[in-house]
Amino acid sequence: MHHRFNTQKIITISSPLCLLLLWEIFSQMNILDSRFFPPPTLILQTLWDMAESGELFKHITVSLTRILFGFLLGVIPAICIGLLMGMYKFMKYTFSPIIMIFMPIPTLAMLPIILILFGIGEFSKMVTIAISVFFPVAINTAAGVANIDQIYVDIAKNYQANAKDFFFKIALPGSLPVMLEGIQMGQAIALLTIVAAEMIGATSGIGYLIWMNYKAFLLPEMYVGLILISFFGYFFSLVLRGLERKLLPWK
Template identity: 65%
Template sequence: MRAEKGVVNYDPYETEQQEWKKQQGKERVKQLLTIISPIFILLLWEICSRTGILDIRFFPPPSAIISTFFDLAASGLLWTHISISLYRIAAGFLLGVIPGVVIGLLMGLYAPIRHFISPIVMALMPIPTLALMPIIIIFFGIGDFSKVVTIAGSVFFPVVINTVAGVMNIEKVHLDVAKNYGASPKDFFFKIAFPGALPVMLEGIQMGQAIALLTIVAAEMMGATSGIGYLIWTSYKAFMLKEMFVGLVLISSFGFLFSLFLRGLQKKIVPWR
């Protein structure tokens, strides 16, 4: 706004700049709150442990947990557990996501396939994958591949369901235009269904990565001799709670980092969302 001889002139550029500065200020506040909240929790935990409000035997202070982390890292044992767990998570995640996306697209595009597979998906989805571990171990043994299959089974269902929902939500006009121009099944699959379902599909993949982390911990607790879940469980049984908390913090950190990566990927692939 500029006043000249009693007349107020409206300057759209100046107004736009002010709005942009306000928006930037709000974003900085949000980022600051995101950083402050975990630091506040850690400081509160440290104070409560040091002052005796929390029993240090069960809730060691974060500073002691950090020290234990460096001790385990220096021994090399921690990196062995991390590398094995990351391999199982990555392999199981891909083994669940790829078939989930393909089958979800086919179910969304073709009603006969949808009606044939939907009852199977609906029947198996409520069963916790960990409850099927005895059967998985019978078929695949007690090695790494059984853990990979367990994770894949947990990831598959949210991905396939969200992919189907994404295809079904594509506006009918896009499908009609493709038919009128004689689009091939390949064009329908890769140029209509896949990009149209992508926003909802990525939400399913985001959910799948969280489930993969939950599953790997439980799977490694039940039948493994290595991995972060194994570290957590054996440390708990030996009452080595600092080592147990190191494992819990690692899983939490992986979940946070994986989520950030997928959110960044989502912004690149579907910027309109």
Template identity: 65%
Template sequence: MKQMLTIASPVFLLLLWEFLSRTGLIDIRFFPPPSAIVSTFFSLIASGEIVSHIGISMYRIFAGFLLGVIPGVIIGLLMGLYSPVRHFVSPIVMALMPIPTLALLPIIIIIFGIGDMSKVVTIAGSVFFPVVINTVAGVINIDKIYLDVAKNYGAGRVNFFLKIALPGALPVMLEGIQMGQAIALLTIVAAEMMGATSGIGYLIWTSYKAFLLQEMYVGLILISFFGYLFSILLRGIQKKMLPWR
């Protein structure tokens, strides 16, 4: 029943949109019917244009996501485990976190150029901070009894890091990673709008400027679809890694 309701809500929204467009209750110039958007999507697939945009955006998202998550997890674990590291790094994290990564995009483009690397670095910067903050919180909230047991049994630093800190921080850390993937999608669209010649964000922006709104909606729906897909995948990974939850 719950799965049916989950499917029913987007289907209902699309049917309502189709009905309102076809009956003229909403302006078809700005809100073309979903059936027309689907037709445009298949036309873009047939031409090969949309496949190219999806491929380059997915590459940038995954590369930027990994570049942000891996250092974020490592630094977050170190900050959570070692007070001197936390006190040294926290002011830097707290000072840089409020600055939107997109505000730094002009500087990033100057340093890395207008190619893929600037987009990857922009996404990495956006993903890094929620992962760090959640990982630190996850480590700090580990029950002290586990830390004491590990010390009493003479656990080495590697075992302590991999068998106590990492598993203990996983629940909160994975929430940060889940948040990071949503931010990565938001960032890639904005970054490709501002300084790119390809990608889904570029497709959305150029379609808007040319008033090709059906193509623009194709890009928007693709971003929504991938966000939903990535969220489901990460939830599945979370269930596998945290079966006790």
């Protein structure tokens, strides 16, 4: 078993490395057009240069601040509304139609309205992320409460548990596994949304970095932006998986 796990680890690490090596060789030999696919070594050198000049950290800080506050702005109300929808039929019938109306609309299609309401400052970008994150988390949280084993609900009723106890001791822990899946989906959507939002209406951030360098045909710099997005997507995913292991040791 241990041997198989090691083999899987080796394959997992070596497959992207092999891809990068092939890219490097093909780009150096001009089998791949190096204007469009600069060799990975050049991209890494560009990343290093941008990090040294401090330009990179400015964009990273701006994007991460937007993501963090936008994420919290979306996740906290989503969890509260999701729990209430799962616990009370009245809340379910109130919020379900609103969610069903707005959920299919891509967040970026709502960007003009967000800009009209909140202007072109930082807050509008946070709201854009918050809206995109809200729906998967709210729906998954409500589904998580609905999936709680009926026996726990019956016990709570028999012991006449008050709403606060039911909320914190049954609804919240019981919905956690499905809720965390929603949060995991939400973080992926947050990254997609911030990149697109920064491409459209920003003067800083990773999305802006990608778009402006593409327009200026500075492709190594553009690839640096893509690497950053890939890295943060993977990093956030690992953080949430770690959180899941802490909160749900039985899983």
